[in-house]
Amino acid sequence: MIDKKITSKILKEIKLSENILLHLHPSPDPDSIGSALALQEFLLSLDKKVTIIAGDSKDKNHLEIFPNVKSIKAKNIFETDLSKLDLFIILDSSEPSQISKLGDSQKYIANIKKIVIDHHPTNKNFGDLNLVLPKHTSTAEILFDLFNLWKVKITTNMAICLFLGIYSDTGGFSNLNTTPQSIYKCSILAKNINNLPRVMFEFRNNSSAQELKFIKLGLVNNNILFNNKVAISAITLKDLKKNNLDVESINKVQLSETLRKCKDWQITIAMVETKSNYNTLSMRSRNEKYDLTKIAKRFSGGGHKVAAGALIEASPKEALKQLIAAIHKCFPELGEP
Ligand SMILES: [Mn+2]
Structure with a gap:
């Protein structure tokens, strides 16, 4: 009430x-x-x-x-x-x-x-x-x-x-x-x-051609981890430039939700370097038991159990490392990365 x-x-x-x-x-x-x-x-x-x-x-x-x-x-x-x-x-x-x-x-x-x-x-x-x-x-x-x-x-x-x-x-x-x-x-x-x-x-049905091009880039850059249970698509500024994509025309949520269509991947994350060493995360999970607010809290983010956002200020390589370590810590039941 x-x-x-x-x-x-x-x-x-x-x-x-x-x-x-x-x-x-x-x-x-x-x-x-x-x-x-x-x-x-x-x-x-x-x-x-x-x-x-x-x-x-x-x-x-x-x-x-x-x-x-x-x-x-x-x-x-x-x-x-x-x-x-x-x-x-x-x-x-x-x-x-x-x-x-x-x-x-x-x-x-x-x-x-x-x-x-x-x-x-x-x-x-x-x-x-x-x-x-x-x-x-x-x-x-x-x-x-x-x-x-x-x-x-x-x-x-x-x-x-x-x-x-x-x-x-x-x-x-x-x-x-x-x-x-x-x-x-x-x-x-x-x-x-x-x-x-x-x-x-x-x-x-209103995606732009740029958004679909970004999804393609996301699928190419997808890392499948934790025994096929976690998918992290990591995209750097360099990747965006190489593909003539500007930060304003991409849709991170669309990418994390496209990855979530796969029934195997329990946690899906689009991690995009939107400014130099500034990696924004759009995270989705298929099940509330993988409560993404736990990860979001570690990286000055917020949101809901199955849909959250966050930010890692580090080089993309280092950010991916930190993210994998955080998933490992928050959800030990997933096993080794
Ligand atoms: Mn809302």
Whole structure:
């Protein structure tokens, strides 16, 4: 159950505010984008001034399907003047580094009023008000409940945004976090979407040629370890350059999830050197018993048991070594690397 004291405090703060900021987290996923756009639509209906900033990522690949996506400003938090804003509603972000990794975002947002709404169990509760519900599949699902509680009329645009957020964070209702309630909520949203099959078709089949080229590179660079139970695809900046791939056009999540299609590989990881000696990890596991938050915690990351992200600052070779050692330590039952 949602704590009604917090939700009414959140609504009160919103009503007291004039200028409200929303953001997308680095490498924004459909939950980040859909939640921000759906909340914006609600805030606009209350005559608030709303700014959504795109944050660190310039990548717009999977954005086109979202209604009003053009309203998102191509700015990061450090390019945003917070002095004219009353409230920052921080969605789908477990800690300040999910606002920006380009500087000390915690310090930069210290003086603005903050509401955190999130479903990551690793959330650091860094807002003035925090609504963190780890049993919800997605931030979009939390917003669905809030809108319901506040008797907000769900428009077609809001329905598409929330549907895609829930659908995507549940891996199309196939991730282990999927609940009957999340599917039920989507069925209610579906009633507000005219051409759902078309929306879903475009959403599921929208890879760029660059993304597929990156998947090919990932499969070529795949290391199969721990008795065929772990797959780590390690890609360096050099590999990317050699293949004319730029960091903004690749999709690490798509790679780790493509690897997870293999029924043998219990843990799959895409490790990509996105800046020199800066290796970002997208991790997936097929089973909750391989709890990836254990690995994420060792490498300043976060996320969920079966889907997590992290960062290793070292040469790619050294990073791979550290990663294998961490897997060995966290899951001794996998045996030797
Ligand atoms: Mn999410």
